[in-house]
Amino acid sequence: MAGTVILGTVLIAGELWIGSLPVWREWGLAFLSGRDWNPAAGRFGALPFVAGTLVTSTLALAMALPVSLGMAFLLVGFTPRPMEGPLVFLMDLLAALPSVVFGLWGIFVLVPLVEFRLVPLLVASPLGALPLLGPAGSGFSLLTAGLVLALMMIPLTAALIREALAAVPRSQWEGALALGCTRWEALRHVVLAQAKVGVWVAVGVGFGRALGETMAVVMTIGNRPDLTFDLLQGGSTLTAVIAHEFPASTGEMHMASLVALGLILLILSFGFHGMGRLAILGMQRRILP
């Protein structure tokens, strides 16, 4: 069983490698740092998409994590038992919503909201001075894609963090409460510290989900192959450009370049997953005797 999984992964990686060979032969590793993506002119570089993927995923994680922690805290520490079940059910439901639904909602609700309400507010606020926020563009932007990703991530990360918190033994709660701690102090300083590994798992899973998410991003990011860190501009990601351009790819090099982007995505996902695993192992060593 495990063998099948490994074999499958190796076959996929091999397939992507073979499919992208023309790219590596032509440009080698320069493809990775190439800033230019212009299929009509036959110029292909991966950097705009790698950057877009990392920027939107990081942005999404930064927004989703505090909210998820808050929700998990509320559910574990401050929700009366009869309400806990329905709330968890609702979260699971959100987590299972198809991403195209998030995408549609993004187009019809979030894009105008960002363009006409959020961006003017942000630009007027002290945050407007940040280099991350340039002149306002349309609502189809890195920021909007990040927001949609955050919303998709929250049910997942909140559920994982909740489980990690709920798995901390009762005796630890009691130990803290018996010292005159409030429920909040017990959660924040004792229970959370022991659920740390679970929180990192949630971060890893959430980030992985954001890295690989395609549909909702294609629908909201604006799909412009430009290298930009300006969150108010349109951009693209590894997944988005593959989904967007594959059906209409203009030739052998275009196709091979898209396959090469797929390979990069695979390596990125594996890399983050592996790093997460290592971090978790390290933490477990330190916590357990």
Added chain:
Amino acid sequence: MAETMRTRALRVFFGDTEAVKAVDLEIHSAAVTAIIGPSGCGKSALLRALNRMHDGVRGVRVVGRIYLGDREIHDGGMDPVLLRTQVGMVFQRPNPFPAMSIRQNVTFAPRRHGMVRKGEESNLLEQVLRKTALWDEVKDRLHHPAASLSSGQQQRLCMARALAVGPQVLLMDEPTAALDPTATQRIEALIYELKRDITIVIVTHNMQQAARVSDRTAFLDDGRLVESGETERLFTNPAEERTEAYITGRFG
């Protein structure tokens, strides 16, 4: 002088089951009161009522009055969080905070409560670790994780942690049930030392332990307080037949 405690018509319900039935218990100041009785007799339920550990636990209801000194602990003016800094608790299984160091386990609560200034933390730490006879064993590794200690040391750390917030009363729920005889002996010696400054209530199913460490004993059976009094008197000359049957090993 440490505070006394007493309960009046104290009942604890788990759902529809009455685990503690109209108990009037006197807990003397700066002395050790042992609560003994067969398993399931309501000893722990009674003990946990004394610092309101039942609060917010689903299906548990506490009825009746409990006094710390002359204040009723369920009164509006009494905050359960504050109460627990005055009535501390040590549990059956050592439950140090494993993600914290030995030092943090002790200083965490006093720091949260604003009881100790940064510069005085080390004094407090040394003081309570000495009181629990841990200082010499851990003074060179205060930053080590609490989980690196033996379970006997962990239990003494839990006692130190409880003492660090300066309680009047210390409740101990079968504190040696998970420990080996040597570790048990050390805890008992500590209890003997500590009772000079602090009121101690210990729940135990070990009658020898009750006889060894306590000044007063209360015998609980099926949720009722059958008899209580001076330990020596209760063990040598019980007033109730039920008590005699239990301490001579005819049931329980």
